[in-house]
Amino acid sequence: MAVAEAVEAAIKRLNNGIVDRPRAIIIAFLLLTGVFAGGLGSVSMGEGGLDAFTEGLPEQNALDDVNENFQQPFAPNTETTQLIRTDDNVLTKESLIREARVLEQIESRDDLWMDAASGPVPLIAQQLNPSASTPTAYRETLERASPTEIRQTVRDLKGNAQFTGSLADNFNPTSVSASASITTVSHTLSKSLGSDELTTVQTEIQSIAENAPSDLRAFGSGTTQAEITQSMTDSLTIVMPIVILLLLFFLVVAYRDPIDVALGLISLVMTIIWTFGFLGYAGIPFSQQMISVPVLLLAVGVDFGIHIINRYREETERGFEGIEAMRAANGQLMVAFIIVTVTAVFGFGANVISDLSPIRNLGIASALGIIFTYLIFGLFLPAAKLATDDVRTRLGVPEFNSKPIASEDSALGRVLAFPAQVSQYAPTAIVVALLLSGAVMGAYGSGVGTSFENEDFLPPEELPDYLEVLPAQFSPGEYTITETMNLLDNKFGQRDSIKIYLEGNFEEDHALEAMAASDESPPEPLAVGAGGQAEAQSIVTVIQSHADQNPEFASLVARNDQNDNGIPDQNLERIYDVLFASSASGQAEQYLTEDHRTAQIEYTVDSDATPSEASSAASELAERFPTEATGTGNTVVMSAVMDRIFQSAIQGLAIAVVLTASFLVVVYGVLERKPLLGVVNVFPILISIAFLLGTMRYLGMTLNALTATILSISVGVGIAYSVHTTHRFIDEYDQATGAHEAMVVTLSGTGGALFGSMLTTTLGTGALALAITPLLGNFGTLIALSVSYSFLMSIIALPPAVLLWERVRQWELQPLARLRPTTD
Incomplete structure (x- = not known):
């Protein structure tokens, strides 16, 4: 009883403060609104897409280690743009020359930071002329070559994985034809340049591609991020006016009084200013997920506003004057508002436990926003209603409709x-x-x-028809990323892969034998090779490939292969030294570090396997290695995020329900017994x-x-x-x-x-x-x-x-x- 009496006394004092000093409350809230408004300019736009969810995850950290320790096709700290070309046949002389001219245009501009290119044009030109090293040299080489020479060169390159990997799945070396190709352009950007500059670079390359005679498009992380940001802006532009119009309509229906409608709108605007001003001061970025926050807060704010105005009107219908009517209405609702606010904080704030920072930030923003909503609608709105009613009375402004929404005698009341x-x-x-x-x-x-894929964040390939009828100022921009990604899937359908990151001494005898042993009897999602074996790429496959092309190296391998299976099992340091000094050094550096202490193996995953199955297979396979091994790769990272998404959903629900139920039991027990x-x-x-x-x-x-x-x-x-x-x-x-x-x-x-x-x-x-x-x-x-x-x-x-x-x-x-x- 003592606790209940203390709570009731506190609520009564707060209610009396609002009712007795409404103007002081209004001034204080307006001043606070000015303070929070100062933080709006500091609200930053966060990363969109998948990267925002993978940052900091152990699986992503392992993949980052792989990317840092092993040489990639391009030098570290470079960015790349993919030029995707489609045509009846992208391997004709005329088609190859057209693409070479596009590469020339890109290289001629210093602001595009082109460093190198990899794809059919460079590979064919360098096969014809090993000294060709620039787009201009590529074009000149191709112009001098006859169509017959080009066709023969393509046939000679059919065993080159880099060449065939840049062509569509329908590449036919006999007829020398393919319907699509990918050329990757690398950019060595200055360290002072950020993601915005990369977006600008890729946008400019896209403009060059659009002016090319053939169907050519640019694709990269910069253009993807640009379209994610654009879709975020366009979504806000489309959704928020509709939300505001709908809320305004229902405010008019619910309040039926222009002054009350204005008070409701002012309170809603203040709620948004407080919430996003706080985000600016706290340095919490605005992401795609945050678009839901203002919508939720507007909806909850309207809910609070309708209740306070409706209950106030019920009390005036019973004969109470303004101050006493508000004292009774607010006194009754304040406990309910506090209960609703606390339980809403439990529900929204439960997402703070997520391992994924965008979901965690959403939980923080929405939970604080609900608290601000309560303060504004529970304290400011009643004070503002009393103050305006007082001014209205003194000025003789009539009330338009002050009836409650429903009563026992109304049709709606009977239905409810x-x-x-x-x-x-x-x-x-x-x-x-x-x-x-x-x-x-x-x-x-x-x-x-559970899903986690780029398509969740990107606009659809075909926008809905209703967007076409919007006024010009609300019409969205053009989106090509989803269409491009679908094109890549259709033309270059490659199976997913996982990586095993290995740490140990790979100069020890039988180190490579142990590495290759995992290819036999692999987990089912990795059994995609002949005879149910794994399809793997590693330093072992690089050694075998180079031995097939270099008789002298093949002899060295054979002398150190005790069981005659093509895998050396002694004198490995010597074999590595020769390999790294050969023309295969670039491939070797993708799978083994120079100190021979770290290696990676890349396994192809069955196309029918789910990310979860592939991730489990990676973990199972990693346990088989005698050295320290970690499963990673994009598929594993995606699976880890999906697992955490599901955990966030279940844990958030459990926490919200348990905290809410416990709180309600305590509140009703203490206050009402x-x-x-x-x-x-x-x-x-x-x-x-x-x-x-x-x-x-x-x-x-x-x-x-x-x-x-x-x-x-x-x-x-x-x-x-x-x-x-x-x-x-x-x-x-x-x-x-x-x-x-x-x-x-x-x-x-x-x-x-x-x-x-x-x-x-x-x-x-x-x-x-x-x-x-x-x-x-x-x-x-x-x-x-x-x-x-x-x-x-x-x-x-x-x-x-x-x-x-x-x-x-x-x-x-x-x-x-x-x-x-x-x-x-």
């Missing part, structure tokens, strides 16, 4: 109260039916997939999440970089409907004859505010479905579904659960009643 009317006849049966249906949907939804109502409060949201999961699987949606947050966010957003209903129910229960009557009054009154809040939140967040990137579109759809389910369950699942709670409560009170002394 209908589930409570039905629940009185068979509450147990209804609760059991809900539990069973929730269990079925949850079991079905447990099979929802009704702790079981905390459990009843969580019941509707659990059913809602079960239905949401089932819907996700049915619609083919996956838990990805953003939708992984949906489960815990659903707790944060959805619990508000149960909390507001339960809190109002407690107020009515103390005055009514029973739980049924109290729930009917609750749903016909607060139910109207909940209904209005549901519509604004559903349509506001659902507007994200119009975003260009699938990542945001799916998130918007799921949030809208989550809110709809939460509202429906608050009026369908909560009434029968409350009736059962009343029965349990009466059973608990009966023994106490018998112990009380009688008056006879």
Whole structure:
């Protein structure tokens, strides 16, 4: 009792401060808004795409070590641009010369920082003329050669993996034809230049490619990042005006008074300024995932605003004057607002535990944003409403419509109260039916997939038709990345690979034998070679390849091959020295470091294997090596991110539910001496999440970089409907004859505010479905579904659960009643 009294006293003092000194509250909040506005200029644009999620992961660190220790096709610290050419036949003399001229244009510009090129044109030209080393020399060599010479040169290069790897899968050495090719241009950028400069370089190369006679396009990390950033900007440009118009419409419908609508809009703007001003001061970057934050905050803010204005109007309808009406309304709602805020923080903030920084930053931003939303709508809005009503009274400005959204006598009130009317006849049966249906949907939804791929972040190849009818200022730019990536998959379909990073002394006898032994009986996803063996590239394959081309080196290998299997098992230091001094040194440096202490093996993965299966195979294979071995590679990194996405979703949901339930049990126990109502409060949201999961699987949606947050966010957003209903129910229960009557009054009154809040939140967040990137579109759809389910369950699942709670409560009170002394 002492705790409850202390809490009630604190809330009463805070409420009195708002009601008695509204102008001081307004001034303080406006000053704070000015302070937070100063941080808006410091909000930075974070990295988009996959890189933002892989940074700092152990699997990515291992891959970084591989890239740092082993020579890549181009020198370290260089950036590359891929020139992708499609034609009826990219290997004709005319086609090759056209591409050589494009390379000349790129090299002629100092601002494009071209260092070297690798692809069909350089390889064919150098085969014809070994001294050719520049694009101009390539072109001149090709112009001098006859078509017959070029065709013969292509046939001679058919065994060169670098050459065939730069051509489409349909390359035919007999007819000397291929429908596509890739030429990789490397840039040695100055250390002072960053990613923005690389984007500029690749954009300029794209302009050159577009003016080429054949179908040529530029592709690279710079152009990818540029389109991700552009899609982010375009999505905001498209979505935010729609969200604002929808919210404005529903504010008008809910408030029906221009002054109240203006107050609601001002409060919403302040919420956004506070949240993003804080992000600027805290140095938290704005990423694609952050686009959901303002939408969520606007939706929750409208929810708070509708409740406070609607309850205030209910009190004025009962005959209270402005100050006393606000004192009563705010006094009743303040506890509910605090409960909703804390539970929302639990739901949103649960994402802070994620190992993935974009999800973690989203959790921080949304949790703090909800706190700011409560402060502005729980303190500033009531004060501003009182101040403006006072000015309105003194100036004689009339009120337009101050009726509550719904009442017991309204049609909406009767519809909302209908589930409570039905629940009185068979509450147990209804609760059991809900539990069973929730269990079925949850079991079905447990099979929802996990994804992490570039397509989640990039705009689709074909933009939706509705974007074509938008005004010019809202129309998105042109996107080519997804089309280009699909072209690469179709023309150059290569299987994924994993890498084993090895550390040890590779000069020891039998070191290479142990390395090659892993090729036999590999895990199933790696058994893609002849006879079920692995298809691997390593220092062993480089030695064997060079021995096939160099008789002297082959003799050295044979003298040190005791079991005559083509793999030397003694005098390895000598063999390495000769190999590294030969023409094969470039290939050798890709698989063995100069000190012979670190090596890598690259394995081809079965095209039917999932990233998870490939990652498991890498781990299993790494355990077979006698030296320290680590599985890595892009596929392994993707699998690690997918695992962490799933962990984030499940752990976030578990933390949100446990913290929310515990908090509600304590709050209702301390303040109302009704702790079981905390459990009843969580019941509707659990059913809602079960239905949401089932819907996700049915619609083919996956838990990805953003939708992984949906489960815990659903707790944060959805619990508000149960909390507001339960809190109002407690107020009515103390005055009514029973739980049924109290729930009917609750749903016909607060139910109207909940209904209005549901519509604004559903349509506001659902507007994200119009975003260009699938990542945001799916998130918007799921949030809208989550809110709809939460509202429906608050009026369908909560009434029968409350009736059962009343029965349990009466059973608990009966023994106490018998112990009380009688008056006879």
